[in-house]
Amino acid sequence: MNEFDFIDQLRRQTQSRKHSTRVIKGIGDDASVIAEVGNRDLIVTTDLLVEEIDFIRNATPPGLLGHKALAVSLSDIASMGARPSWSFLSIGMSRETWDNKFKDEFFEGFFALADQFGVTLTGGDVSESKQGIVIDSVVLGEVASGAAILRSGAQPGDQIYLTGTLGGAAAGLKLIEKGAQMKQESGVGGRESEPSTSPTVRQGLSDRVTEKSDDDSIQTLLLRQLRPSPRVGWGIVLGEERLATAMIDLSDGLSSDLYHLCKESDVGALIDSASIPLDEDVRHLCGRRALDPLALALHGGEDFELLFTVDPKNASRLPKLVDGVPISRIGEITDAGIMNITEKNRTWKLEPRGFEHFKNEG
Amino acid sequence: MNEFDFIDQLRRQTQSRKHSTRVIKGIGDDASVIAEVGNRDLIVTTDLLVEEIDFIRNATPPGLLGHKALAVSLSDIASMGARPSWSFLSIGMSRETWDNKFKDEFFEGFFALADQFGVTLTGGDVSESKQGIVIDSVVLGEVASGAAILRSGAQPGDQIYLTGTLGGAAAGLKLIEKGAQMKQESGVGGRESEPSTSPTVRQGLSDRVTEKSDDDSIQTLLLRQLRPSPRVGWGIVLGEERLATAMIDLSDGLSSDLYHLCKESDVGALIDSASIPLDEDVRHLCGRRALDPLALALHGGEDFELLFTVDPKNASRLPKLVDGVPISRIGEITDAGIMNITEKNRTWKLEPRGFEHFKNEG
Numbered sequence: 001m002n003e004f005d006f007i008d009q010l011r012r013q014t015q016s017r018k019h020s021t022r023v024i025k026g027i028g029d030d031a032s033v034i035a036e037v038g039n040r041d042l043i044v045t046t047d048l049l050v051e052e053i054d055f056i057r058n059a060t061p062p063g064l065l066g067h068k069a070l071a072v073s074l075s076d077i078a079s080m081g082a083r084p085s086w087s088f089l090s091i092g093m094s095r096e097t098w099d100n101k102f103k104d105e106f107f108e109g110f111f112a113l114a115d116q117f118g119v120t121l122t123g124g125d126v127s128e129s130k131q132g133i134v135i136d137s138v139v140l141g142e143v144a145s146g147a148a149i150l151r152s153g154a155q156p157g158d159q160i161y162l163t164g165t166l167g168g169a170a171a172g173l174k175l176i177e178k179g180a181q182m183k184q185e186s187g188v189g190g191r192e193s194e195p196s197t198s199p200t201v202r203q204g205l206s207d208r209v210t211e212k213s214d215d216d217s218i219q220t221l222l223l224r225q226l227r228p229s230p231r232v233g234w235g236i237v238l239g240e241e242r243l244a245t246a247m248i249d250l251s252d253g254l255s256s257d258l259y260h261l262c263k264e265s266d267v268g269a270l271i272d273s274a275s276i277p278l279d280e281d282v283r284h285l286c287g288r289r290a291l292d293p294l295a296l297a298l299h300g301g302e303d304f305e306l307l308f309t310v311d312p313k314n315a316s317r318l319p320k321l322v323d324g325v326p327i328s329r330i331g332e333i334t335d336a337g338i339m340n341i342t343e344k345n346r347t348w349k350l351e352p353r354g355f356e357h358f359k360n361e362g
Numbered sequence: 363m364n365e366f367d368f369i370d371q372l373r374r375q376t377q378s379r380k381h382s383t384r385v386i387k388g389i390g391d392d393a394s395v396i397a398e399v400g401n402r403d404l405i406v407t408t409d410l411l412v413e414e415i416d417f418i419r420n421a422t423p424p425g426l427l428g429h430k431a432l433a434v435s436l437s438d439i440a441s442m443g444a445r446p447s448w449s450f451l452s453i454g455m456s457r458e459t460w461d462n463k464f465k466d467e468f469f470e471g472f473f474a475l476a477d478q479f480g481v482t483l484t485g486g487d488v489s490e491s492k493q494g495i496v497i498d499s500v501v502l503g504e505v506a507s508g509a510a511i512l513r514s515g516a517q518p519g520d521q522i523y524l525t526g527t528l529g530g531a532a533a534g535l536k537l538i539e540k541g542a543q544m545k546q547e548s549g550v551g552g553r554e555s556e557p558s559t560s561p562t563v564r565q566g567l568s569d570r571v572t573e574k575s576d577d578d579s580i581q582t583l584l585l586r587q588l589r590p591s592p593r594v595g596w597g598i599v600l601g602e603e604r605l606a607t608a609m610i611d612l613s614d615g616l617s618s619d620l621y622h623l624c625k626e627s628d629v630g631a632l633i634d635s636a637s638i639p640l641d642e643d644v645r646h647l648c649g650r651r652a653l654d655p656l657a658l659a660l661h662g663g664e665d666f667e668l669l670f671t672v673d674p675k676n677a678s679r680l681p682k683l684v685d686g687v688p689i690s691r692i693g694e695i696t697d698a699g700i701m702n703i704t705e706k707n708r709t710w711k712l713e714p715r716g717f718e719h720f721k722n723e724g
Contacts, residue, residue, distance in 0.1 A: 001460075006465065017482075019476075020448060020484075026485060032448075032485035034484065034502070036404075037399075037401065038398055042404070044484070046452045046500060048452035048453070048489040048498065050491045052492045053490045085382050086385065086394075088406060088500070090498045092412045111379065118381040120376065120381045122382075122389070123393065123407070125498070126368065126369065126720075128412065128720060130412070131493035134412065136408070138406075138498075357488055357490045
């Protein structure tokens with residue numbers, strides 16, 4: 001039984017005993033939706049980050065961990081088309097970690113991101129842990145009643161869009177696994193520089209990346225992994241303008257997350273590989289190392305971009321940029337129950353091969 | 363810096379940057395209070411349970427751990443005078459634990475308690491953990507606007523009350539530390555038997571406990587530790603009838619939790635030791651072992667009873683029993699900033715000596 005089988009089982013057990021008629025969406029989406037008594041719905045997400053599994057302590061400066069703990073939950077709220085407001089943080093650590101400056105740096109990174117989006121740390125819990133650091137990040141947000149964008153609303157014929165670029169976070173993880181380290185002071189605390197407005201990306205998505213050193217690309221990719229930018233602005237716009245029929249954030253990887261969306265919507269998808277926006281630093285480094293950037297983009301997780309579907313009649317209303325972040329149209333929802341991808345003149349079946357906890361072996 | 367110093371520091375950092383005007387109570391109470399857009403307030407609590415720190419794996423059957431994970435959060439919601447509705451559970455465990463029957467038994471115990479109070483499992487997260495089990499339990503509840511009972515509302519002259527009896531959970535923990543084990547099948551899953559309606563307690567709180575064997579007392583005390591009964595009914599009644607001026611649940615121990623309440627209310631307290639309701643199994647076993655049941659009642663944690671204060675003019679409106687659980691009046695709020703306790707003809711200063719994570723040494 002893998003992670004998703006287990007979640008499905010819990011979902012069935014919960015549905016068989018549903019008590020609260022105000023649960024609009026329970027287990028089985030990026031976040032849960034509860035009807036408030038007024039004209040809004042409450043959105044709730046929880047994300048558990050465990051040392052050695054979800055982050056590597058030595059490669060993760062505390063300030064970036066504080067950033068990431070909040071960022072992953074903000075991304076879930078964004079993927080529901082909601083506006084985040086309140087954060088709760090449960091954190092366990094050893095006495096040794098407690099006694100050093102970890103806490104202060106962690107919360108410096110946390111508050112910098114919280115301030116950026118007007119999110120208030122509203123509660124939480126602290127415990128000792130005999131082993132590593134463990135963090136549960138809970139964020140609450142809101143949408144107008146009925147406006148939450150679920151995974152289940154995609155219809156055949158809808159266009160499929162992505163914010164930003166893919167592959168950077170997975171490449172960053174590979175670099176960390178090979179021993180790459182953040183340079184001192186690089187991006188710890190303070191406001192993040194959006195990749196889309198960094199000098200790197202200002203060069204555009206062309207292949208003319210000749211000036212940039214490998215070192216610069218490596219640092220940029222480490223930040224894509226360690227300091228993801230949740231697409232909060234896009235989430236709010238898509239929710240308020242009711243532009244998306246379904247949405248999910250890319251935490252496990254495009255192939256797996258698209259699979260979740262298709263499964264919940266009971267549809268298929270046809271993706272055009274040439275239109276998938278690849279991270280330019282990934283292309284830069286992969287080009288020199290004969291790696292396949294498309295594989296990273298398809299199956300690498302943690303880019304925390306938004307994947308969403310749009311009724312073609314609303315496509316002209318989509319903004320070009322939100323907070324400087326562009327979108328790309330990568331394919332179309334089909335009514336067949338499978339996902340296909342075209343590459344040059346071939347079409348092949350896209351299997352979900354992204355990250356999962358407790359993956360079934362064999 | 364101990365747990366409470368750190369929480370105070372975070373609270374100041376949060377207040378200096380408060381974004382959401384809808385946060386009625388943030389860090390620094392049993393749970394947080396957020397104004398909904400309708401005529402209700404949302405109550406949110408999170409509780410982190412870490413193996414080896416907050417529970418001992420070998421002494422805790424999975425079903426009872428599932429019960430306790432929810433119970434501690436229900437107790438926090440009750441202590442705000444709120445009605446619990448929605449639960450979120452983040453859980454990390456090793457692959458070995460994942461692959462055995464732990465999950466099923468854990469959720470059997472969890473759902474039995476959730477069903478008892480009409481609480482819906484609405485979301486959560488799952489992660490692998492290289493080390494022990496870690497659980498973050500989040501519960502959301504509601505009260506009428508402005509009706510949440512904070513720690514900070516006690517006034518000099520208010521009467522101090524307690525639900526149930528004290529010392530049982532701490533005695534149970536001592537027994538576990540000495541190697542006592544639950545008997546097979548004892549209380550795992552299914553509805554709990556309230557201590558107050560068990561044969562033991564039906565004998566009343568007199569000293570005439572002569573029939574009961576030490577073995578029976580030990581099993582009862584283990585359950586007080588492993589399967590606490592959150593006082594959900596009392597919380598709802600006190601909140602709906604607006605009977606309590608301040609409230610806290612007894613998780614750290616009476617001396618510490620009363621201290622938190624007094625500190626937040628800027629008041630003192632005078633407790634009458636003779637009126638503290640001692641667990642009768644604790645008295646039974648302590649009597650034979652020359653231990654001091656009063657010390658367990660004052661400083662032992664995890665009884666998850668409610669400690670609350672009442673304006674004397676409302677005292678006559680207090681129910682005698684809710685869900686079979688009685689209350690005891692144990693003292694009075696004073697305006698001096700210290701806590702005193704009378705014992706026979708002496709009065710001495712009551713110091714907070716309950717549980718805290720990362721206790722300052724020396």
